[in-house]
Amino acid sequence: MVDAATHPAGSGDETILDRARAALDQVCDPEIPVLTIRDIGILRDVRQDEDGTIEVIITPTYSGCPAMGMIAIEVELALARAGIDAHRVTLRHSPAWTTDWIPDSALEKLRAYGIAPPTKGSNSKRALFTNEVIACPRCGSSETDRISEFGSTACKALYRCRSCLEPFDYFKCI
Amino acid sequence: MGEFDKNIRFEHLLRLADTNLILGHRLSEWIGKAPILEEELALTNIGLDLIGQAAALYNHALEVSGESSVRDADDLVFMRDAAEYKNLLLVERENGDFGHTIVRQLFYSAFAVPVWEALTKSADSEVAGIAGRAAKESLYHLRHAAEWVLRLGDGTEESHRRVQDAVDALWMYTDEMFEMDEVETAALEAGHGVDLVAVRREWEKTIREVLAEATLKYPEKCWMLKGGRTGKHTEHMGHLLAEMQFLQRAYPGQKW
Numbered sequence: 001m002v003d004a005a006t007h008p009a010g011s012g013d014e015t016i017l018d019r020a021r022a023a024l025d026q027v028c029d030p031e032i033p034v035l036t037i038r039d040i041g042i043l044r045d046v047r048q049d050e051d052g053t054i055e056v057i058i059t060p061t062y063s064g065c066p067a068m069g070m071i072a073i074e075v076e077l078a079l080a081r082a083g084i085d086a087h088r089v090t091l092r093h094s095p096a097w098t099t100d101w102i103p104d105s106a107l108e109k110l111r112a113y114g115i116a117p118p119t120k121g122s123n124s125k126r127a128l129f130t131n132e133v134i135a136c137p138r139c140g141s142s143e144t145d146r147i148s149e150f151g152s153t154a155c156k157a158l159y160r161c162r163s164c165l166e167p168f169d170y171f172k173c174i
Numbered sequence: 175m176g177e178f179d180k181n182i183r184f185e186h187l188l189r190l191a192d193t194n195l196i197l198g199h200r201l202s203e204w205i206g207k208a209p210i211l212e213e214e215l216a217l218t219n220i221g222l223d224l225i226g227q228a229a230a231l232y233n234h235a236l237e238v239s240g241e242s243s244v245r246d247a248d249d250l251v252f253m254r255d256a257a258e259y260k261n262l263l264l265v266e267r268e269n270g271d272f273g274h275t276i277v278r279q280l281f282y283s284a285f286a287v288p289v290w291e292a293l294t295k296s297a298d299s300e301v302a303g304i305a306g307r308a309a310k311e312s313l314y315h316l317r318h319a320a321e322w323v324l325r326l327g328d329g330t331e332e333s334h335r336r337v338q339d340a341v342d343a344l345w346m347y348t349d350e351m352f353e354m355d356e357v358e359t360a361a362l363e364a365g366h367g368v369d370l371v372a373v374r375r376e377w378e379k380t381i382r383e384v385l386a387e388a389t390l391k392y393p394e395k396c397w398m399l400k401g402g403r404t405g406k407h408t409e410h411m412g413h414l415l416a417e418m419q420f421l422q423r424a425y426p427g428q429k430w
Contacts (some may be wrong), residue, residue, distance in 0.1 A: 094303025
């Protein structure tokens with residue numbers, strides 16, 4: 001990342017880059033509004049070209065995630081609202097996004113929102129027939145059943161808790 | 175590693191992209207008629223993954239060929255005719271019953287997992303990035319198919335018969351996946367490709383394991399059909415394209 005201090009801008013101490021970063025920190029995932037795109041690891045970098053243009057680098061999550069187009073629009077809107085017209089959004093595939101990039105603080109936000117957070121690195125296993133134990137995000141019980149590995153969005157599986165009887169989403173790890 | 179011809183590199187990316195796209199499209203045909211709601215979500219979710227993987231590969235292929243300013247992924251998808259499509263024959267087959275669809279998923283996913291894993295080491299870092307994610311997604315697809323084959327094979331007499339029929343009917347399309355022709359060989363030598371002989375060993379091991387667990391018979395050697403990778407397709411392909419491409423053919427350039 002470009003060091004903001006080396007790019008002094010016109011107004012006061014706050015540079016355009018600072019303003020861009022602050023604006024982008026407010027952009028939430030459209031499917032999981034408790035997480036920002038920085039929390040989830042979609043927002044990889046914000047930098048400034050020589051000519052002042054702000055470049056935002058985002059990495060898509062699941063290949064089939066239909067929210068990526070929406071996220072790019074939200075990024076552009078956030079920058080426009082912050083008065084930054086010269087900007088572009090770059091999609092970067094390498095390195096591949098992984099749920100391991102989501103920090104612990106964000107995992108806790110997911111759980112509080114009612115989505116069981118991904119268990120780190122668990123899909124690196126090659127086992128064909130496995131049944132991972134996922135704790136219920138509401139009552140904490142590990143007495144749960146997987147209903148379907150493919151749930152309401154590309155990133156979620158559907159589970160049911162046998163203790164509190166509530167259905168819940170599990171954020172699948174990749 | 176020598177110079178990797180631009181056209182061969184484009185062709186190599188197109189094959190994988192086309193195969194993913196066509197299978198994704200076939201899965202989308204289950205919308206509204208899957209046996210249960212959860213399964214409808216699963217099949218179409220997998221279809222979305224496949225089409226997303228294809229889109230990333232198409233965009234990259236157009237960068238590689240230097241055509242990204244003259245045509246885009248939609249042009250490749252909606253404006254090419256059957257002979258220009260380089261997908262595997264296996265994926266263009268009609269869906270058939272749920273057993274056929276699931277066996278096709280098993281055959282393709284068991285192939286896709288080692289292919290994507292090998293591509294994570296591609297000399298092309300963009301492909302390596304796309305593959306990193308796709309390899310993990312494909313593991314979910316494989317597990318989904320394997321669990322269903324187990325349930326159907328070791329289920330009722332009727333489900334066993336149907337899924338064994340599907341295994342036998344689709345077997346003749348599997349050999350094509352592993353053919354090291356000129357394009358695959360050139361890609362491998364350039365550090366962009368996959369050793370399909372090694373993939374075959376892993377594929378056979380996976381299929382043997384799943385079929386045995388599901389009380390199904392591993393098919394005998396039979397006559398094998400190929401041609402998809404060179405644009406020679408079955409009669410199913412034209413019908414698929416007619417439906418998929420109708421809107422763009424009738425109203426070129428139309429957008430949502």
